[in-house]
Amino acid sequence: MRLSTRAEYGIRILVALARAEGEGPQSLTAVSRSEKLPHAYIEQLVRDLRRASLVTATRGKTGGYQLARPAAEISLVEAVRALDGPLLEMPCAGADNLETCDRPQDCSVHEVFSRVHDSLEETLSATSLADVVATAGGPPYPMAVRRRRAAQHAHLTATTAAAASAEKPMPAAPAR
Amino acid sequence: MRLSTRAEYGIRILVALARAEGEGPQSLTAVSRSEKLPHAYIEQLVRDLRRASLVTATRGKTGGYQLARPAAEISLVEAVRALDGPLLEMPCAGADNLETCDRPQDCSVHEVFSRVHDSLEETLSATSLADVVATAGGPPYPMAVRRRRAAQHAHLTATTAAAASAEKPMPAAPAR
DNA sequence: GCAAAACCGACCCTGGCAGTCGGGATTTCA
DNA sequence: TGAAATCCCGACTGCCAGGGTCGGTTTTGC
Numbered sequence: 257m258r259l260s261t262r263a264e265y266g267i268r269i270l271v272a273l274a275r276a277e278g279e280g281p282q283s284l285t286a287v288s289r290s291e292k293l294p295h296a297y298i299e300q301l302v303r304d305l306r307r308a309s310l311v312t313a314t315r316g317k318t319g320g321y322q323l324a325r326p327a328a329e330i331s332l333v334e335a336v337r338a339l340d341g342p343l344l345e346m347p348c349a350g351a352d353n354l355e356t357c358d359r360p361q362d363c364s365v366h367e368v369f370s371r372v373h374d375s376l377e378e379t380l381s382a383t384s385l386a387d388v389v390a391t392a393g394g395p396p397y398p399m400a401v402r403r404r405r406a407a408q409h410a411h412l413t414a415t416t417a418a419a420a421s422a423e424k425p426m427p428a429a430p431a432r
Numbered sequence: 433m434r435l436s437t438r439a440e441y442g443i444r445i446l447v448a449l450a451r452a453e454g455e456g457p458q459s460l461t462a463v464s465r466s467e468k469l470p471h472a473y474i475e476q477l478v479r480d481l482r483r484a485s486l487v488t489a490t491r492g493k494t495g496g497y498q499l500a501r502p503a504a505e506i507s508l509v510e511a512v513r514a515l516d517g518p519l520l521e522m523p524c525a526g527a528d529n530l531e532t533c534d535r536p537q538d539c540s541v542h543e544v545f546s547r548v549h550d551s552l553e554e555t556l557s558a559t560s561l562a563d564v565v566a567t568a569g570g571p572p573y574p575m576a577v578r579r580r581r582a583a584q585h586a587h588l589t590a591t592t593a594a595a596a597s598a599e600k601p602m603p604a605a606p607a608r
Numbered sequence: 609g610c611a612a613a614a615c616c617g618a619c620c621c622t623g624g625c626a627g628t629c630g631g632g633a634t635t636t637c638a
Numbered sequence: 639t640g641a642a643a644t645c646c647c648g649a650c651t652g653c654c655a656g657g658g659t660c661g662g663t664t665t666t667g668c
Contacts, residue, residue, distance in 0.1 A: 257435055257512075257552070258521040261626065264541060271540045283644065297627050303646075316635025317643045332544065336433075345434040364447045364568045365440060368508065372555050376433070379551040383544055392540045437657065459613065473658050479615075492666025493612045 281320030457496030
């Protein structure tokens with residue numbers, strides 16, 4: 257299972273724009289340089305972001321892109337949907353829109369996949385660009401991650417997985 | 433984002449075997465017929481399941497496959513890992529094993545992706561084959577899903593997403 | 609010994625997706 | 639006015655992972 261690089265790059269772009277919030281339009285070349293991403297490719301992606309109204313563009317020599325809304329009000333799930341389509345793309349799984357399962361009556365996995373989809377949606381919509389920017393200032397990541405994992409593992413053995421999930425500090429408000 | 437059909441089919445196979453728990457080995461042709469999956473392809477998958485010790489095989493004319501452990505003790509995350517490798521396969525993301533991020537010091541998305549990975553792991557490891565079999569008897573799925581969604585949405589507007597997740601009845605014990 | 613099963617490796621083939629290219633439309637600035 | 643920098647757009651390429659197949663061997667029950 258993997259998230260497309262489209263979504264990954266897209267998020268990186270948005271985060272870069274979020275960092276420069278209020279500083280006016282950022283040119284794509286600047287972003288591509290700072291994030292080390294291929295300019296020509298990025299261009300496609302940012303187009304989709306604009307069409308999804310996550311970003312606004314201004315043309316001309318001093319032009320560039322900026323977030324269409326405050327970073328705190330843009331959740332990652334919007335970015336992923338804009339670039340990647342449905343969160344969990346499977347014939348038989350509470351997809352984003354409707355169910356297109358070919359075994360309508362007795363599909364064993366339908367329920368589970370819907371659950372997976374929902375959990376993805378939850379985690380992604382619970383994180384805003386502002387959150388990402390905020391955490392990104394912290395300690396080097398492998399460390400932070402490992403510390404988090406350790407703490408969580410302790411909980412997992414003591415209580416249930418669901419309970420542990422609820423205890424994780426999930427910073428911000430969903431955008432919608 | 434999508435789960436490979438390998439994983440999907442694999443789960444279907446395991447569920448079929450779980451349904452026939454205690455009835456001795458089930459031939460692959462039987463499974464392929466009942467689940468409407470291509471025999472030749474399934475064969476590959478079940479091989480991997482065996483190598484991961486989720487399934488045992490008996491050869492010969494009356495041979496077939498059966499679960500290596502009770503269905504209640506096999507979680508879906510094991511199946512997915514056996515067939516699909518790491519849960520969330522991304523260069524920069526707390527992958528299953530170790531971190532192979534090329535932007536070691538300031539990777540903005542590392543933290544988020546790890547969170548997604550963990551949430552996947554939670555939901556998948558919280559569901560055992562026995563759970564799937566149990567829920568699979570119930571009402572036709574689209575209904576069940578829609579009902580669940582509606583209930584959840586009501587909560588989401590009232591409380592936070594994380595809290596709603598904790599309230600979802602997640603039936604069973606993680607396998608490990 | 610025949611039939612039916614599990615085993616195995618090698619192979620094919622198509623779609624999606626990362627990434628490129630060339631050109632056009634806008635704006636700014638000198 | 640024109641050059642330069644940007645956004646804008648559609649079309650193209652190339653690769654490779656993944657779904658699916660095939661032919662053959664070994665094991666076992668009747």
